Each structure stands twice: as structure tokens, then as C-alpha cells.
Amino acid sequence: MTNKSSRRDFVKRSAAVIAGAIVLPQIIPSSALGMGGKKPPSDRIVFGLIGTGSQGMSDCRDFLRLNNEVQFVALCDVDANRLKKAKEEIDISNKNKDCRTYGDYRELLEKEKLDAMLIALPDHWHGIIYSAVANKKIDVYGEKPICRTIEDGQTIVSAVKKNNIIWQTGSWQRSEANFHRGAELAINGRVGKLKYIEVGLPDGNRGIGTPPVQEVPPELNWEMWLGPALKVPYRGVSHWNWRWILDYSGGQLTDWAGHHIDIANWGAGLENTGPVEIKGTGVYPVDGIYNVPVEYDFRCKYSNELEMRVANASRLPLGMGTTWHGDLGWVHVDRGNIISASDPKILNEVIGEKEIHLYKSDNHYQNFVDCVRSRKETIAPVHVAYRAISVALLGEIAMTTGQTIKWDPYKESIIGNQRASRMLSRPYRQPWTLPTV
Amino acid sequence: MAGLLTFFTACKNDSSYKTLIITGQNNHLWKASSPILKQILDETGIFSCEIMLTPEKGGDMNTFNPDFSKYKLVVLDYNGDSWSDKTKSGFLQFVKDGGGVVVYHAADNSFPEWKEYNEIIGLGGWGNRNQKDGPYVYYKHNELIKDTTAGNGGSHGKRREYLVKTRMDHPITKGLPDRWLHGTDELYSQLRGPAKNMQILATAFADSALGGGTMRDEPMLMVLSYGKGRIFHTTMGHADEGGGPAMQCAGFITTLQRGAEWAVTGNVTQKVPFDFPTVAGVSLRSDFKQMTIEEVMAQIGSYDITKSTKYFTYLESEIRKQAGDETGLLNLEKMMVTVLKNKETTVEAKRLLLKELSWMGSEYSVPVIKDLLTNNDLKDEAAFAYARLHSKK
Numbered sequence: 107m108t109n110k111s112s113r114r115d116f117v118k119r120s121a122a123v124i125a126g127a128i129v130l131p132q133i134i135p136s137s138a139l140g141m142g143g144k145k146p147p148s149d150r151i152v153f154g155l156i157g158t159g160s161q162g163m164s165d166c167r168d169f170l171r172l173n174n175e176v177q178f179v180a181l182c183d184v185d186a187n188r189l190k191k192a193k194e195e196i197d198i199s200n201k202n203k204d205c206r207t208y209g210d211y212r213e214l215l216e217k218e219k220l221d222a223m224l225i226a227l228p229d230h231w232h233g234i235i236y237s238a239v240a241n242k243k244i245d246v247y248g249e250k251p252i253c254r255t256i257e258d259g260q261t262i263v264s265a266v267k268k269n270n271i272i273w274q275t276g277s278w279q280r281s282e283a284n285f286h287r288g289a290e291l292a293i294n295g296r297v298g299k300l301k302y303i304e305v306g307l308p309d310g311n312r313g314i315g316t317p318p319v320q321e322v323p324p325e326l327n328w329e330m331w332l333g334p335a336l337k338v339p340y341r342g343v344s345h346w347n348w349r350w351i352l353d354y355s356g357g358q359l360t361d362w363a364g365h366h367i368d369i370a371n372w373g374a375g376l377e378n379t380g381p382v383e384i385k386g387t388g389v390y391p392v393d394g395i396y397n398v399p400v401e402y403d404f405r406c407k408y409s410n411e412l413e414m415r416v417a418n419a420s421r422l423p424l425g426m427g428t429t430w431h432g433d434l435g436w437v438h439v440d441r442g443n444i445i446s447a448s449d450p451k452i453l454n455e456v457i458g459e460k461e462i463h464l465y466k467s468d469n470h471y472q473n474f475v476d477c478v479r480s481r482k483e484t485i486a487p488v489h490v491a492y493r494a495i496s497v498a499l500l501g502e503i504a505m506t507t508g509q510t511i512k513w514d515p516y517k518e519s520i521i522g523n524q525r526a527s528r529m530l531s532r533p534y535r536q537p538w539t540l541p542t543v
Numbered sequence: 544m545a546g547l548l549t550f551f552t553a554c555k556n557d558s559s560y561k562t563l564i565i566t567g568q569n570n571h572l573w574k575a576s577s578p579i580l581k582q583i584l585d586e587t588g589i590f591s592c593e594i595m596l597t598p599e600k601g602g603d604m605n606t607f608n609p610d611f612s613k614y615k616l617v618v619l620d621y622n623g624d625s626w627s628d629k630t631k632s633g634f635l636q637f638v639k640d641g642g643g644v645v646v647y648h649a650a651d652n653s654f655p656e657w658k659e660y661n662e663i664i665g666l667g668g669w670g671n672r673n674q675k676d677g678p679y680v681y682y683k684h685n686e687l688i689k690d691t692t693a694g695n696g697g698s699h700g701k702r703r704e705y706l707v708k709t710r711m712d713h714p715i716t717k718g719l720p721d722r723w724l725h726g727t728d729e730l731y732s733q734l735r736g737p738a739k740n741m742q743i744l745a746t747a748f749a750d751s752a753l754g755g756g757t758m759r760d761e762p763m764l765m766v767l768s769y770g771k772g773r774i775f776h777t778t779m780g781h782a783d784e785g786g787g788p789a790m791q792c793a794g795f796i797t798t799l800q801r802g803a804e805w806a807v808t809g810n811v812t813q814k815v816p817f818d819f820p821t822v823a824g825v826s827l828r829s830d831f832k833q834m835t836i837e838e839v840m841a842q843i844g845s846y847d848i849t850k851s852t853k854y855f856t857y858l859e860s861e862i863r864k865q866a867g868d869e870t871g872l873l874n875l876e877k878m879m880v881t882v883l884k885n886k887e888t889t890v891e892a893k894r895l896l897l898k899e900l901s902w903m904g905s906e907y908s909v910p911v912i913k914d915l916l917t918n919n920d921l922k923d924e925a926a927f928a929y930a931r932l933h934s935k936k
Contacts, residue, residue: 533927
């Protein structure tokens with residue numbers, strides 16, 4: 107990605123915030139006036155946050171742990187209790203009470219002048235909100251998976267490119283040394299020519315049956331929580347557990363695609379392409395409202411004779427993580443700084459000066475902040491995230507139809523299967539539509 | 544010539560395989576299990592079963608003298624007194640000549656002293672079986688072990704649901720999930736025997752944390768050969784009064800039906816049913832019968848989401864099974880549309896059907912979906928389905 111957007115734009119937007127600060131002088135805390143070795147507010151990146159749940163707040167705290175790089179000034183959530191709690195936390199950090207809160211992201215986008223937005227929402231909202239924020243030319247740190255359907259993903263990628271914003275996906279494993287090292291060994295042929303990649307993701311959830319319809323808690327805007335998804339009565343399942351319902355997520359498979367599939371793509375040079383054939387089987391809960399697969403196992407063929415198998419961990423010999431198998435051996439990486447190989451000597455290999463050196467970042471949040479300033483591409487840009495989740499979404503379609511899916515990774519379309527093609531998008535419930543890019 | 548004629552007539556008049564179920568003595572509830580075994584096998588249309596009772600324990604075994612040559616398959620639900628020498632040799636001749644055998648649950652407890660019988664069942668338990676009878680056979684860390692350690696054969700922990708793992712490709716296991724949850728049953732363990740000409744098709748892990756166990760993957764389904772005969776051995780299906788969950792399990796029923804067909808023909812023509820269990824949960828048939836898809840659709844029509852979504856899960860499973868078969872899919876679509884049109888069908892059921900039709904439907908569904916675009920309860924789902932059926936991708 108080239109960066110036509112410049113440092114000047116960033117400074118301009120910063121200036122706009124300062125201009126706003128003149129109208130609202132309390133926004134500048136005394137601690138931020140360049141005292142105590144801290145960066146003055148004009149140097150801090152002004153952030154908004156949409157989605158103040160556990161992931162949103164965890165990311166937010168990671169940004170605040172950086173050396174005074176960022177400042178959160180606006181928060182948005184459909185749960186008033188969460189919003190209130192988040193504001194209390196941000197107010198303490200800001201040492202003032204000025205952080206604004208919104209129940210509707212559209213109002214936030216209209217009123218706020220921001221450099222960057224942290225977004226951590228259920229997947230069914232990603233298509234609309236990621237694109238809308240990009241259209242406002244606000245840089246985005248967005249949680250994975252970046253989309254619920256291929257069409258959502260295509261729209262988001264276009265919006266990010268067209269608006270020239272800086273995008274970082276929450277695929278933080280890229281900023282961990284072991285994943286970087288494993289991918290670099292694989293891409294430089296240290297296990298030989300890559301033949302087969304195995305990706306193990308968590309086993310699925312077993313379900314809760316069907317809880318009775320309940321009154322929506324007063325703090326929750328259920329209609330807004332559902333947004334573009336089909337309307338259903340409230341059964342006490344919203345925060346966190348949306349992960350187990352296909353209307354909002356594809357389960358562990360799509361949740362973790364942005365980690366171990368993303369890493370697999372990184373080490374195999376598949377970041378700008380996709381499989382040509384996908385087939386596999388899923389195991390679905392027998393009963394209850396949770397309907398994401400509890401087991402999944404599918405194989406993707408690539409045009410270069412490479413195969414990738416994606417399955418829940420208990421189906422695979424090495425369990426969780428990514429394993430690149432070449433004709434000379436294998437390398438495996440997983441969380442917990444795990445890296446192992448068929449021959450320990452592989453792990454001591456030095457990557458030569460003229461070989462491929464993958465993008466290096468030691469801190470995923472700092473990397474985003476640095477790129478917002480430099481206007482350079484982040485370690486986890488949007489098109490790469492789209493290619494990672496595409497693998498999972500195509501696997502989902504293959505498992506749902508029971509068929510072998512043929513995919514054209516250049517045209518990004520399914521070949522010769524109308525039923526499967528319909529699942530590349532989802533009509534939105536009125537009045538919601540995907541933003542035009 | 545006359546013999547040939549008889550052969551052809553027999554084939555023409557009755558294409559199902561004559562099957563003999565032997566019971567009458569068992570430390571298990573044979574009065575409950577044997578009619579269920581008959582029902583399960585008869586239901587396939589492939590077998591026609593007769594149940595033959597031996598004399599009661601201590602009775603005159605000379606009176607038990609079946610003509611095995613009349614049958615293609617013998618199902619053993621028997622654990623009791625020794626048969627007469629004549630009956631024993633008749634049975635052995637039947638197997639050697641290519642007769643099929645199904646060894647069911649405690650039948651592998653029977654006849655510890657009868658050498659040939661133990662070669663037919665491969666592995667057995669109890670009845671003072673020990674190292675003299677052959678090794679323990681099991682899997683440990685995915686490796687097949689034949690363990691000659693001294694010790695008694697046969698044990699089981701507390702009854703529970705357990706996960707069955709398919710070990711190899713075979714006509715009986717073709718198309719079955721590689722792991723599935725079995726209804727509450729005894730998990731037979733520490734079986735030992737000659738284990739000749741035997742392949743283990745499926746195992747279950749006897750986890751000591753779940754009510755006593757060997758911490759080994761114990762054989763659950765086995766196939767063997769003896770002479771020209773094929774033997775299917777299932778250790779599963781412990782009967783309660785009325786059968787109980789071990790026999791109601793669609794996994795037990797299906798593997799029994801498939802194993803029986805293979806024992807007779809060496810092949811399996813039966814389709815894997817849509818209610819076959821998975822790791823996600825057991826699948827019990829209260830009356831041992833497979834539901835037809837029509838019965839499933841009727842259940843969906845009166846669908847109450849708070850009670851169960853399982854019939855809808857069955858429908859989705861059946862749709863996947865019909866993948867690529869346009870006629871089969873259209874048949875399902877027609878049934879779905881009929882339920883959708885029915886005034887008695889619940890709103891919840893209609894919502895689910897519209898979502899399903901949104902991807903698997905054809906022009907056939909469009910008129911009824913169009914009608915629902917103005918229905919207050921269903922307009923969102925109808926719009927969803929309508930838009931998707933007309934998406935240009």
C-alpha cells in the first residue's frame with residue numbers, strides 16, 4: 107500500500123483537535139502540557155473507542171500503557187452500564203471528566219474530530235462501522251475477524267484504500283517474536299518447499315440450549331446491538347456469547363482465523379491471495395440457540411500445489427497453532443512463545459541479508475501509533491486480514507453446503523455454485539446498508 | 544438344475560436375508576434386547592429376522608438344534624450353557640461356508656472354553672478368561688497394543704455416555720463421523736482373546752476420571768473373518784428394560800445395521816442417517832426407528848424453539864447429505880415450502896425455514912417468499928431470503 111496521505115494530514119487533524127480544545131479548554135489536562143517528560147497533547151493521537159466490552163477495554167489499556175502516545179476522548183457503546191464504567195476508567199487516565207460518551211456511533215462520527223478509532227464489536231457490525239469510520243478518514247485499529255462475510259470484507263478493504271487511512275488489525279501475534287521467527291523460517295525455505303500447512307484453532311462451544319425470552323435490561327439498546335442482523339427476541343445472550351451464534355459470528359473458527367490462519371498466510375506468502383478449492387466438514391450442535399460448529403475440519407488447495415488444513419485443535423496431532431510442512435521438515439508456532447521444528451537445527455538458522463525479512467514489530471499497539479504518525483503501512487494491514495478471514499469464511503461455506511467450493515482468489519468469487527455464492531454476502535435488515543465506498 | 548431353480552426362486556420371492564437371532568440365556572435382559580435387535584434389523588428391509596430361544600439355563604441343550612443352512616446371518620444375543628456338539632459344529636460349518644455373524648454385547652462373554660467360538664468373536668471377557676485365552680487388545684496413544692500381561696479379561700466402569708472414535712476406513716464406517724457420542728452404556732474394557740484376522744473399526748477411551756476405566760482406547764466395533772465367514776462384533780448396546788439409551792442410540796443402531804449387512808455381503812448399501820450422532824451430542828431414537836424426513840418436517844412445523852431445535856438440525860444435516868443432487872434438494876425445498884405455507888406452522892419455524900431457503904432455495908420458493916414480504920411477523924426474514932435468492936454474485 108502506498109501512502110498518499112501524509113504527515114501533514116495528520117498534523118492538520120491534530121490541529122483541528124487543538125482548535126476544538128480552545129473552545130473546550132478543559133480537554134487539555136495540566137499533566138499533558140509537556141511537563142514531566144510526557145508528550146504534549148498536540149503530539150498525542152486522539153482516539154475514539156467503539157465497543158467498550160472486554161476486548162475493547164483490553165486494547166484500550168494496551169494503548170494507554172504506551173508512553174503517553176494516545177488519548178481517548180470519546181467512547182461509544184450500546185450498553186449504558188459498560189459505557190459508564192469505561193468513562194470512569196478513561197477519566198482517571200485523563201485526569202479529567204471530559205471524555206464524551208455516545209450510544210450511537212453515527213452521532214460520535216458526526217461530532218468528534220479524531221485521529222484514530224479503536225473498534226471492538228461483534229462481527230456482524232464490522233462491515234458497516236469499519237467502512238463508515240474509514241469514510242470519515244479516521245485511522246482504525248480494528249479487531250479481527252475484520253468481517254462476517256466476504257462482501258463485508260471487500261467493502262472494508264475498499265473503504266480503507268480509497269480513504270488512505272492507516273489500518274491495524276488486532277492480529278497481535280504478528281508482533282510476537284516466535285510467530286515472526288517461524289514465519290520467516292517458513293518463507294525462506296528452511297523447511298524446504300512448502301507442501302502442507304496445518305492450522306489448529308480452539309474446539310467449539312457445546313451450547314446452552316434455548317434460554318427463555320427475557321426483558322431487555324434497561325441499559326442495553328437491543329435494537330442497536332442487533333443492527334443489521336435479523337431481529338430476534340432477547341434471551342440473555344449478547345455480550346461475549348454472541349460468538350456462538352451464526353448470525354453474529356462463525357465461532358472459534360472465524361474468531362481465531364485472524365491469528366493462526368493469518369500467521370500461516372504470513373509464512374507461506376499467501377497474504378494477497380486465497381485458496382482455489384475448499385472442502386471439509388463441520389459438526390453442529392444438536393440443540394439450542396448456539397449454532398456455530400463445535401468441530402470443523404477443512405482443507406484448502408492453493409494454485410501452487412500447497413494445501414492448508416484448518417481444524418479445531420483436538421483433531422490435529424500438534425493441536426493449537428500453525429505448522430508449516432515443507433519437503434525438508436516442519437516448523438510449528440503457538441502462543442506462549444512456542445516454536446518447535448522437526449529438527450532443532452532449523453531453529454538456529456540465520457536468515458541472510460538478501461533473504462526475505464518479514465516486517466518486524468515488538469509491540470502491536472506501538473506499531474499502529476508509529477504508523478499513524480509516519481503514514482507507513484502497519485504490520486497487519488486490512489487486505490491481509492481480509493485474506494486470513496476469507497479462508498475461514500470459505501471453509502464455513504464448504505461445511506454448510508457439504509460441497510467442494512471452487513474459489514477464484516483474483517476475482518474473489520465462487521466458481522459455478524449459485525447456492526454457495528449466495529453465502530458470500532448477507533442482506534442487511536432495514537434500514538441498515540453497507541456504506542458506499 | 545433343480546438346485547439352480549430353487550436358488551433363483553428363493554432370490555425372487557424374498558430378497559431380504561434370512562437372519563437368526565439366538566438368545567434365551569444371558570446375564571443380560573435378553574427378553575428386552577432380542578425383539579429390539581429384530582426390529583432394528585428388519586427395519587432396514589435387508590433382513591428378515593427370526594428369534595430362536597435356547598432352553599433355559601440347565602435345560603436339555605440337545606433340543607436346541609437350529610438348521611443354520613437356512614440363514615445368511617446369525618445374530619448372537621446369547622451368554623449361557625454350552626450348545627450340543629452337533630449345534631456347535633453346525634454353527635462352525637455355517638461360518639466357514641461364508642455365513643455372516645453379528646456378536647452383540649455380552650455374547651462375547653459366552654463360551655470361554657470353546658476355542659473356535661473365541662476365534663470367531665476375536666476378543667471376549669469374563670468367564671475366567673485370562674492370559675491363557677490371548678492378549679488384551681487396545682489402543683494406547685494411537686498405537687495398537689497386544690498386551691500379554693497376566694490378568695482377568697473383561698471389565699467396565701460406571702455406565703455413562705462415551706465418545707466413540709472411528710479407527711479405520713471400512714464399508715461399515717464409511718461416511719460416519721470420526722468421533723461420536725454414544726448413549727449411556729457399559730464401556731467394555733480389558734477384553735482378551737486370540738484376536739486373529741481381526742480389525743478394530745472403532746474404540747472408546749475408558750477414562751478413569753469418568754467412573755472407572757483402564758485409560759486405554761478399548762475396542763468397541765470389530766470385524767473378523769473365519770473361514771469364508773465375516774463377523775461383526777459390537778461390544779455396545781447394554782439393554783435396560785425397554786432397551787434404554789445404549790440401544791436407542793442412533794450410533795449403536797446404525798453401526799449394527801451396517802455391520803450386519805457387511806457380514807452378509809461384504810458391502811454396505813445403507814445411507815448414513817441424518818440423525819447419526821456427532822461429538823456435539825447423543826442422538827437417541829425413543830422407538831429405535833429412524834424418523835423419515837416427512838416426520839422431521841412435521842415436527843418442524845410445530846416447532847417451539849424453547850423445547851428443541853433438533854429437528855431443524857436434522858433438516859440441515861439432510862440438506863448437506865443431498866449436496867449436489869438437484870432432485871433431492873428440490874424435494875426438500877418443496878417440503879420446506881409446504882411447511883412454510885401451512886397456517887399452523889409457528890412463526891419461529893417459518894423464520895428458520897426462510898433463513899435456510901435463502902441459500903439453498905430455488906425459483907420454486909420465490910412466490911411464497913414474495914407473499915411473506917408484507918407479513919408483519921416475517922417481513923425481515925422474507926426480505927432477507929428474497930434478496931439473497933436474487934443476489935448477483
